[in-house]
Amino acid sequence: MxxxxxxxxxxxxxxxxxxxxxxxxxxxxxxxxxxxxxxxxxxxxxxxxxxxxxxxxxxxxxxxxxxxxxxxxxxxxxxxxxxxxxxxxxxxxxxxxxxxxxxxxxxxxxxxxxxxxxxxxxxxxxxxxPTKDQLLGQLAGLINGFARDLAVCVNGVSSGLARSIQQVSDQKAA
Structure with missing residues (x-):
């Protein structure tokens, strides 16, 4: 057939x-x-x-x-x-x-x-x-948050160093 x-x-x-x-x-x-x-x-x-x-x-x-x-x-x-x-x-x-x-x-x-x-x-x-787009959005948010936290941390170290130097300078001047 x-x-x-x-x-x-x-x-x-x-x-x-x-x-x-x-x-x-x-x-x-x-x-x-x-x-x-x-x-x-x-x-x-x-x-x-x-x-x-x-x-x-x-x-x-x-x-x-x-x-x-x-x-x-x-x-x-x-x-x-x-x-x-x-x-x-x-x-x-x-x-x-x-x-x-x-x-x-x-x-x-x-x-x-x-x-x-x-x-x-x-x-x-x-x-x-979650969809692929949702996952990419979540990943971007995590990366952005990590970068922001790192910038705050690095800025905090440098401003702390600057304050310490200023205090030492003020003590020596006095």
């Missing part, structure tokens, strides 16, 4: 998404309204992520072809795939917040991050992490 060309094309599309993105989260979207799905897709686009729906068997083949971890236990039922370009934190935050807003209609099942399979709990933990 010959494989239909559209299935081959779809597997190739999934493989290219896997190769082009840093990772993928698997979500169960059963129960979402069309409006909610559109809203979720919009929020994900704003953070550099994209939600796509593929047949689970085709996604399974694409994951195997790309030598990704086995997600067979997650690929059951109505599944959507959230591909993120760079870091997983912002996409995970959107999914977590959206799930809470819809009273858990959207269920995060797990996914792949940095080439390793992650569970739903892992995705929730990722959502709690």
């Amino acid at each position: 010959a494989v239909k060309q559209y299935k081959i094309d779809r597997v190739a599309e999934i493989e290219s998404r896997i190769a082009e993105n840093a990772g993928v989260f698997v979500v169960n979207y059963k129960g979402l309204t069309v409006k909610q799905a559109q809203d979720l897709r919009k929020q994900l686009r704003e953070v550099g992520a994209e939600m796509k729906v593929y047949k689970n068997n085709l996604a399974r083949i694409a994951l195997q072809n790309q030598e990704q971890p086995n997600l067979d236990e997650l690929l059951v039922g109505p599944i959507a795939y959230v591909f993120y370009e760079n870091e997983p934190v912002e996409a995970a935050k959107v999914l977590k917040d959206f799930s809470a807003k819809t009273r858990n209609v959207l269920e995060v099942k797990g996914g792949i991050s940095e080439g390793k399979a992650v569970t739903a709990d892992d995705v929730k933990a990722i959502a709690e992490l």
